[in-house]
Amino acid sequence: MPELPEVETVRRTLEERLKGLKITALDVPKPTFYRKPPKKALGGLVGRAVEGVDRRGKYLIFRLSGGRHLVLHLGMSGRIVFGERGPHTRFQLSVEGRTVSFHDARRFGRVGCDLPEFGPEPLGPDFTADALYRAVHPRRAPVKALLMDQAVVAGLGNIYATEALYAAGVRPGRRGSSLSREESRRLCASIKAVLGLAVSLGGSTLEDSAYLDPLGRAGSFQERVAVYGREICPRGHALRATRRPIAGRTSLYCPVCQK
DNA sequence: ACGAGTACCTGGCAGC
DNA sequence: TGCTGCCAGGTACTCG
Known part of the structure; x- marks a missing residue:
């Protein structure tokens, strides 16, 4: 059940491995996995470079070239995995030869563009x-x-x-x-x-x-x-x-x- | 505006 | 062994 420390660990691993690399392909095996197919969030990703991976609360934010963002919430069973797709894969990115997939067995995860309103980051200076x-x-x-x-x-x-x-x-x-x-x-x-x-x-x-x-x-x-x-x-x-x-x-x- | 309750979803496990 | 039913969790929604 990813909370801030788990999401931060995922963020660091992703940034370390993906920063500067270009997305070369996107695969959405089962669009029916989504309540609303996230066309807006997943459209036009191919060709963009990953400039960085940020975190806000429990949300991951892929910062992409051209000012685009991809926002993910892992829900409670969501995982991001380097490697093969499985039965619960919601989408899979090819990033210059590496494969990154988003697995979500319980489908509590979210894929989108927008973030909700948040309070301060607990490890930041505003949380006093x-x-x-x-x-x-x-x-x-x-x-x-x-x-x-x-x-x-x-x-x-x-x-x-x-x-x-x-x-x-x-x-x-x-x-x-x-x-x-x-x-x-x-x-x-x-x-x-x-x-x-x-x-x-x-x-x-x-x-x-x-x-x-x-x-x-x-x-x-x-x-x-x-x-x-x-x-x-x-x-x-x-x-x-x-x-x-x-x-x-x-x-x-x-x-x-x-x- | 706030707080309480519930739907969403499925793997894993206890109990039969 | 195989079945049922309950529980876990975060968020977004409704209702009072």
């Missing part, structure tokens, strides 16, 4: 304790739902929101308006620390997730996960699941470490 406090304080929704709201902060999903809340000692069900400035400061710092570590470890490849980077390499943040998918927290307390899921996601927290 004060900015987080100002975004969260007027809101009554559970803080975990706010962290997963891409308009509050871009790139967190269930795993990293859960981990950051544990690291900050804040329960996921707390209303945004109940957070103190000190808690916002800790939460901001925890988000940066958790995401920074996860990026440096190439993301998470959990047992139930098929995440691999485009070269087939697994991440290793799952070895450092404190609570997500576990039963006992690092200090030995039994974890608890929130009785009703938050924002439709299962939520875990430690009743001792998190207030």
Whole structure:
């Protein structure tokens, strides 16, 4: 389930391998895989060079010559792979002899030209304790739902929101308006620390997730996960699941470490 | 405007 | 073994 660290790992691999190369062919094996066939997004790509690969939140942006962009969201099962097409390939690019394909078994991924509105990048300078406090304080929704709201902060999903809340000692069900400035400061710092570590470890490849980077390499943040998918927290307390899921996601927290 | 709920989709797994 | 049914996840939508 790609969140910011996984998408960033994919971005780095793609940029390293594709920058400066020209797209020589495009193949869309099954246009019916799309709800709306992305003619606009995939039209006119052949002949353009890849000037760079950027990331915003969980979105990948291929920056192409002539001012064109190709925007991808991996959804939860999307993968970009160097190599052969498979049964779930949505499109395949030839880039000067290399083959790059977008696989998406569960079809939650998106292919397009446009990006939605985002909050700040959590690892960037605009995401500060004060900015987080100002975004969260007027809101009554559970803080975990706010962290997963891409308009509050871009790139967190269930795993990293859960981990950051544990690291900050804040329960996921707390209303945004109940957070103190000190808690916002800790939460901001925890988000940066958790995401920074996860990026440096190439993301998470959990047992139930098929995440691999485009070269087939697994991440290793799952070895450092404190609570997500576990039963006992690092200090030995039994974890608890929130009785009703938050924002439709299962939520875990430690009743001792998190207030 | 906000928050809650749900559709989308299919692989993987538990339970029979 | 083979079947059923549920769960996972992010986003975009509807509804109150």
